[in-house]
Amino acid sequence: MKLSWQNELQTAFTKPSQLEDFFQQSFTTYDYPIFIPQDLAAKIKKQGLTGPLAKQFLPQEEEAQTGQGLKDPIGDHQHSPTSRLVHRYHNRALLFPTDHCPVQCRYCFRKNELHQNDPLFQGIKRPIGDYLMAHPEIDEIIFSGGDPLILSNQKLREWLKFLDPFKNITMIRFHTRMPVIIPGRIDQGLLDLLHEMSDRFIFSMAIHFNHASIIDHNITQAITRLKKVPITLLSQSVLLRGVNDNFLALKNLFQSIHQLGLRPYYLHHPDRVKGAMHFYLPLKKGRQLYHQLHLKMPGWMIPQYIWDVPGGLGKVPAHNLEGFDFKGQALDRFGNIHSISEVDSSQFLN
């Protein structure tokens, strides 16, 4: 019998011994938590232990090599006025209702924070409400995490009701991997909730895909169900060395995203994450790949290639038509120029 999505979470592999039994292989490092739902584990096994899915989700030796990685690579802490809220851009704020995800991605930019009682993840609604009251310029709340769709429909409803009195907030966005990792999460209760609240909020959802090979019938169906409610579906992907850092993988990915009917939104340059530096690649390499995509694909099928400048300066375009080398200057979305070294960001190490 098909498990409910809650059961899929409850039966996920979390222990080294479970992984070793299932994959018939030992993994040398376990410096970071493990969380892999069994359906995903089966998909990984089918593809093979050197495939792009294994690289994204199974623990790897390289995680022990910290290199130049950062614990808070995009500087969220500087922009967190109150616990569980990050306000970096004028009119939109990130809200973290949970620090749990349906899978533990090995490249995660929060890999040094999730489940660790990080100050970002402590606190309650009250101070968030006070902050939103004092900042009427915020018109969009982006539920991130963790994965907001790991919450029950009841909890999501409570969060939306909590936001309802702030009349300036007209848009709600979910950043999630749930439709990809546990497609059964897109259940009728969620669709009903979105439908019911669509008079009050304009909804969008950015769904995280990195490789076309993860897409199967269940995922396609989950997306089809989502299309029945008023919501704009976006994609976001991370460029990852060894997973999708080649023209064909990216082309297939963006074509699949188009077939699913999502609007391509962001391709993130990888962050310099402690314990995930083996996924990192230089901007120059990413720019060359992106350039090839533009030569061979229609512009509307390609997401924006962006880079979160270390230290909390925000997202800047990573694409540079004039040359592939990084000259040390990044123009942020407010028009300010920052001089920064792509490689030596040791000033931000903590």
Ligand SMILES: *Cc1c(COP(=O)(O)O)cnc(C)c1O
């Ligand atoms: C990425 C991000 C957002 C969303 O930015 P968009 O460009 O609207 O997708 C909002 N707040 C923070 C802190 C972010 O990192």
Ligand code: SF4
């Ligand atoms: S789903 Fe996102 S936040 Fe969660 S582990 Fe993966 S990359 Fe990190």
